Amino acid sequence: MTVIPGETPTIATQGELLVSVSGLVKRFGGVTAIKNGSIDLYRGEVHALLGENGAGKSTLVNILAGIVRPDAGTIIVGGEEVTIANPRQSRALGISVVHQHPVLFPDLTVAENIMFADAPPHNRAGLLSWKGVEANALRAMTRLNVHLDTSELVKNLSSAEQQLLEIIKALSDDTALLILDEPTAALSKREVKSLMEVIARLKSEGVAILFVGHRLDEVFALADRVTVSRDGTTIVTGPVADFTPESAVTYMVGRALDSVFPKVDVVPGAVHLEVKGLTREGSYENVHFSVRKGEILGLAGLVGAGRTEIARGIFGLDAIDGGEIIIGGTPVTIHSPADAMRHGVAYVPEDRTREGVILDQSIQFNLSLAVIDTLTRLGLISPTKDRGLSTSFIERLGIRTSGPAQDVSALSGGNQQKVVLAKWLSTDPDILILDDPTKGVDVGAKSEVYRIVSTMAQAGLTIVLISNELEELLAVSDRVITFYRGRQGAEFTERPFDAEKVLASMTREVSDVNAR
Amino acid sequence: MSTLDDTKQAPEELEVVHRKSGLRRIFERRETSLVLVLVALVVLFSILSPRFASAANFGQIVTDMSIVVIVGIGVAMVLFTRNIDVSTGSMVGLTAFFAADLSAKNPDLPLIFVVLASCALGGVLGAINGGIVATLKVPSIMVTLGTLYIYRGIDSALAGANQVTAQNLSPEYNTIASWTIFGFPGIFVYALIIAGIAHVFIRHTYSGRSLLALGSNPLAAEKMGIASKRWIFGAFVLSGVLSGFAGVLWGARYGTVDSSVATGFELVVLAAVVVGGVSVNGGNGSILGVIVGAAILSVIAIGLALLNVSQFWLQAIQGLVIVAALVFDIFIRRRVEARRKGARS
Numbered sequence: 126m127t128v129i130p131g132e133t134p135t136i137a138t139q140g141e142l143l144v145s146v147s148g149l150v151k152r153f154g155g156v157t158a159i160k161n162g163s164i165d166l167y168r169g170e171v172h173a174l175l176g177e178n179g180a181g182k183s184t185l186v187n188i189l190a191g192i193v194r195p196d197a198g199t200i201i202v203g204g205e206e207v208t209i210a211n212p213r214q215s216r217a218l219g220i221s222v223v224h225q226h227p228v229l230f231p232d233l234t235v236a237e238n239i240m241f242a243d244a245p246p247h248n249r250a251g252l253l254s255w256k257g258v259e260a261n262a263l264r265a266m267t268r269l270n271v272h273l274d275t276s277e278l279v280k281n282l283s284s285a286e287q288q289l290l291e292i293i294k295a296l297s298d299d300t301a302l303l304i305l306d307e308p309t310a311a312l313s314k315r316e317v318k319s320l321m322e323v324i325a326r327l328k329s330e331g332v333a334i335l336f337v338g339h340r341l342d343e344v345f346a347l348a349d350r351v352t353v354s355r356d357g358t359t360i361v362t363g364p365v366a367d368f369t370p371e372s373a374v375t376y377m378v379g380r381a382l383d384s385v386f387p388k389v390d391v392v393p394g395a396v397h398l399e400v401k402g403l404t405r406e407g408s409y410e411n412v413h414f415s416v417r418k419g420e421i422l423g424l425a426g427l428v429g430a431g432r433t434e435i436a437r438g439i440f441g442l443d444a445i446d447g448g449e450i451i452i453g454g455t456p457v458t459i460h461s462p463a464d465a466m467r468h469g470v471a472y473v474p475e476d477r478t479r480e481g482v483i484l485d486q487s488i489q490f491n492l493s494l495a496v497i498d499t500l501t502r503l504g505l506i507s508p509t510k511d512r513g514l515s516t517s518f519i520e521r522l523g524i525r526t527s528g529p530a531q532d533v534s535a536l537s538g539g540n541q542q543k544v545v546l547a548k549w550l551s552t553d554p555d556i557l558i559l560d561d562p563t564k565g566v567d568v569g570a571k572s573e574v575y576r577i578v579s580t581m582a583q584a585g586l587t588i589v590l591i592s593n594e595l596e597e598l599l600a601v602s603d604r605v606i607t608f609y610r611g612r613q614g615a616e617f618t619e620r621p622f623d624a625e626k627v628l629a630s631m632t633r634e635v636s637d638v639n640a641r
Numbered sequence: 642m643s644t645l646d647d648t649k650q651a652p653e654e655l656e657v658v659h660r661k662s663g664l665r666r667i668f669e670r671r672e673t674s675l676v677l678v679l680v681a682l683v684v685l686f687s688i689l690s691p692r693f694a695s696a697a698n699f700g701q702i703v704t705d706m707s708i709v710v711i712v713g714i715g716v717a718m719v720l721f722t723r724n725i726d727v728s729t730g731s732m733v734g735l736t737a738f739f740a741a742d743l744s745a746k747n748p749d750l751p752l753i754f755v756v757l758a759s760c761a762l763g764g765v766l767g768a769i770n771g772g773i774v775a776t777l778k779v780p781s782i783m784v785t786l787g788t789l790y791i792y793r794g795i796d797s798a799l800a801g802a803n804q805v806t807a808q809n810l811s812p813e814y815n816t817i818a819s820w821t822i823f824g825f826p827g828i829f830v831y832a833l834i835i836a837g838i839a840h841v842f843i844r845h846t847y848s849g850r851s852l853l854a855l856g857s858n859p860l861a862a863e864k865m866g867i868a869s870k871r872w873i874f875g876a877f878v879l880s881g882v883l884s885g886f887a888g889v890l891w892g893a894r895y896g897t898v899d900s901s902v903a904t905g906f907e908l909v910v911l912a913a914v915v916v917g918g919v920s921v922n923g924g925n926g927s928i929l930g931v932i933v934g935a936a937i938l939s940v941i942a943i944g945l946a947l948l949n950v951s952q953f954w955l956q957a958i959q960g961l962v963i964v965a966a967l968v969f970d971i972f973i974r975r976r977v978e979a980r981r982k983g984a985r986s
Contacts, residue, residue: 212864230853231924233857240847240850241854
């Protein structure tokens with residue numbers, strides 16, 4: 126079935142061996158990021174590297190990209206052992222890397238950003254040839270069949286455009302190995318599709334593609350072979366046919382998950398949150414729904430369907446133009462987050478690094494932020510109470526950390542998200558609005574986040590859940606309402622939900638979907 | 642290794658989406674609104690004071706702004722890298738005394754040697770700043786605040802109560818800044834030449850773009866393999882060298898050099914550079930902006946002097962006009978920005 130590293134792969138590969146990495150070790154201070162990393166990449170294959178956050182995937186990518194240097198191990202490219210000392214050398218070896226977070230210069234133009242990935246063209250006077258820079262940029266863009274304005278400053282591009290630019294930059298005529306480090310996070314369905322086409326084309330030209338990710342549906346649609354790493358060690362490698370999503374997850378987290386998204390059955394109580402005719406010009410209109418205590422209401426829709434805006438409206442972050450918010454049977458006016466918090470509403474925002482946590486501060490600082498006035502003694506902040514709050518949440522939510530004093534920036538994505546959750550749970554809310562709470566976190570952390578959410582529902586909280594991962598939304602919600610371009614669609618009340626019908630309703634591929 | 646069919650197409654034939662016209666691009670440029678502010682100030686002062694719009698007065702303004710431009714270019718280079726240099730006042734002060742003293746004590750020394758020695762001393766002072774910032778990764782604000790005092794202290798120890806005056810200096814030294822060509826003073830010509838070179842470097846060389854790039858996103862610069870440390874060090878050295886050159890010009894222009902020369906000048910330079918649109922967050926700004934920024938400050942200073950504003954109120958009013966000019970500038974930029982967004986959606 127699967128091949129244990131060290132043994133010879135018995136599977137047929139499309140091409141010759143291009144890159145072979147073995148016995149890789151990398152330590153950062155006291156932390157070992159890679160204990161024993163190995164991977165073989167063949168020409169013309171799409172190879173998926175799977176693993177949870179902290180499995181050492183990004184470190185492996187950075188080593189191949191020449192950004193960090195390994196402490197031990199061999200890297201063989203095209204039959205010769207190499208040391209990759211810097212990004213330029215990596216590029217010269219035909220390795221192109223698309224980093225997870227765009228590595229762009231916001232104050233420079235599209236053309237200049239492409240220039241920095243390439244050899245800069247000079248004119249006879251020894252100055253940059255802007256014509257050459259422009260021509261190179263246009264040429265690079267035709268490889269992907271996209272056309273951005275070369276003279277536009279990168280800071281004016283959308284995040285999807287920036288991600289595309291990142292891929293444009295990475296590809297060159299000499300690309301022999303293309304590494305994509307979770308490239309689809311910021312892309313829309315259409316853009317993912319065009320990316321898949323590019324990958325297919327490059328593959329047919331004999332380029333090896335290393336696809337790093339944890340979106341299993343994409344991996345299974347794309348990959349020829351799969352390597353799973355856990356805790357810095359390569360666990361298995363083998364053809365994709367040998368894996369199922371379940372077995373891949375099992376390898377990634379190291380234990381069989383009975384269910385990745387646990388669902389605890391709760392008998393819902395009385396209706397606690399109700400919105401009637403909620404409208405905000407240009408964002409959403411005439412939204413009606415109600416949620417009971419102990420119930421999880423899922424809002425399904427594409428990015429831009431107005432779900433986040435509705436959440437922001439209820440929490441008082443944006444003004445609403447019309448409609449009513451009724452909490453506990455009483456109509457309330459919410460003009461600001463402070464109003465919302467007074468009515469027991471907590472909102473965990475979509476973009477946790479921008480709106481959720483202060484990265485450069487400790488867990489303790491972040492957790493006490495929302496409730497600092499309750500942690501005082503004689504009018505001053507009580508260090509004991511402050512610390513007590515953090516310690517109790519670290520324990521309750523299973524935040525993996527060295528202690529309350531650790532900076533949030535040092536935590537993994539999943540643990541950062543738990544800090545955000547803890548911050549809002551500390552306000553002791555009755556209503557919890559979660560906006561994409563598992564964005565960018567791995568399967569294990571997702572599972573834990575939803576376990577926490579289920580516990581909250583059990584405790585009688587009223588929960589509104591927004592997620593771009595339909596699978597998760599359907600697994601966790603008691604009821605689902607769809608949205609399409611700011612309009613409310615169908616309501617689905619019976620579990621298990623029919624994913625295709627929900628999808629059809631949120632994309633309006635079917636004009637009238639009846640509520641079931 | 643792989644040539645794609647599409648890439649065979651000549652790039653020139655490609656259609657580019659929503660390309661901007663040249664005129665629109667000019668209006669989107671950061672400097673355009675600043676030039677408008679400058680023109681508005683000139684018109685305002687010309688109306689308020691009949692003496693403002695005269696050749697002699699404009700000569701005064703360009704002379705006044707030149708040293709600010711020269712030192713400002715170095716400071717701008719440092720700001721481009723997302724660092725700051727607040728030690729320029731003391732670097733100018735120390736080199737001014739060093740150069741004047743050297744020339745006064747060695748009258749036979751060719752002037753070019755004095756200039757080079759002063760620039761070299763400035764370069765060493767800048768290298769100390771840059772070395773500490775780039776290798777020890779100490780925040781540049783702390784390092785240069787420290788050296789601001791250290792360099793001034795050395796200046797005081799060196800100069801004591803002495804001063805070098807125009808009488809002690811050679812005729813060449815005294816006229817190095819004040820010769821004219823087509824009515825423009827030499828000091829302004831130096832500023833323009835340095836600005837021209839700096840502009841070409843920043844706009845049209847790979848190194849210049851690297852300097853801006855690493856300030857725009859240090860992390861990305863690291864991942865793209867840009868030698869950030871070297872550029873940061875280089876920017877500080879340049880700031881020192883230009884301060885050293887400005888030190889010579891200072892003595893020539895003002896005719897008296899003691900240990901208090903250019904005290905507080907670092908803030909004037911920073912004000913001009915920041916008014917000129919150079920971002921303190923790195924990666925953004927232009928040499929043209931530095932010139933316009935220095936011009937705006939000079940026009941305000943000289944314009945107010947001509948209006949016979951009371952000495953007691955001069956500084957407060959100067960500050961007020963600077964703030965008003967910046968508010969006006971932001972107002973114009975917001976309008977341009979709003980239009981740009983409107984055109985995009």
